Amino acid sequence: MVICSRCKSNEAITRIAYAKMNLCIECFKKFYVNKLKKTIEEYHMINGEDIVAVAVSGGKDSVALLHALRNAYPKLEVKAIHINLGIEGYSKHSQEKVEELAKQLDVELHIVDIRKEIGISIDDFKKTKFKGKMCSVCGTVKRHIMDEAAMNIGANTLATGHNMDDFMTFMAKNFITRQWNQLVKLKPVVPPLMSGMPKKIRPLIKFPAEENMLYCYYTKIPVNEVECPHSKGAKTLEVMKILNELFKDEPNMKYQVLGSFLNLISLLEDAMKEEGVIPCRKCGFPSKDGLCSYCKRIELVKSISK
DSSP: OOBOTTTSSSBOOEEEGGGTEEEOHHHHHHHHHHHHHHHHHHTTOOOTTOEEEEEOOSSHHHHHHHHHHHHHOTTSEEEEEEEEOOOTTTHHHHHHHHHHHHHHHTOEEEEEEHHHHHSOOGGGGGGSGGGGOHHHHHHHHHHHHHHHHHHHTTOSEEEOOOOHHHHHHHHHHHHHTTOHHHHTTOOSEEOOSSTTSOEEEOTTTTOOHHHHHHHHHHHTOOOOOOOOGGGTTOHHHHHHHHHHHHHTTOHHHHHHHHHHHHHHHHHHHHHSOOOOOEEOTTTOSEESSSSOHHHHHHHHHHHHHO
């Protein structure tokens, strides 16, 4: 029997390879919450007076974030936002899991049903030119609605469940395609682009996906384990598989690469001119040419659906 490296008494049930520790269930849960606090404090993500909206999809990352954040900061004002994307065979189940978790944690939950709010669903984009880029268009829609929902409930900070594997994947993809403007946005804290918008924080930036999954399992919190039907064949998943294979024998290397990249971001920002933004003429959110990406896509799908 392998003994826990922390408490020295209970049987270890998981190994944290990069930290060279074997942990029992209780010590793993404490390790996870403490790591979250350290990450938040390292990057000055929140303070005691912030109102934090957590975007909760129902998947392992976002539900782990909401649960651990409540444990780490019990006095912090936290609210949950869930977007029902209207995806057949997926969205209903996701919403049910989020509602169950919010009730358990006694967290104020705000649900945005895009079918009811804007008259479309993500499934409707299958009829457009974005049918081969469903994850991309879904991301654009979700980012806009999350910002809008956070503003509507008075939150000045929006927390998302992007994990380390997400960051590594986005970093590699944008580097290969030379999307330098997108690279500099991959930061732990992103200031608001316009007055009144929330800052965005990514507290799970140092958490591999498997740690979030283990936290959900050991805390027995409700989580949607159904895979989104639109994610099949997504290029980001292929990139993630390649990276996981590359680092499987050197788990600490992920942290080294991530640390180097975060140091590089400041150099990239200094070398690049900041893009100017102007209010979108339809919604007032940031845009480059007077009509934001969100409104362009909504106009497109509505015109096709007529």
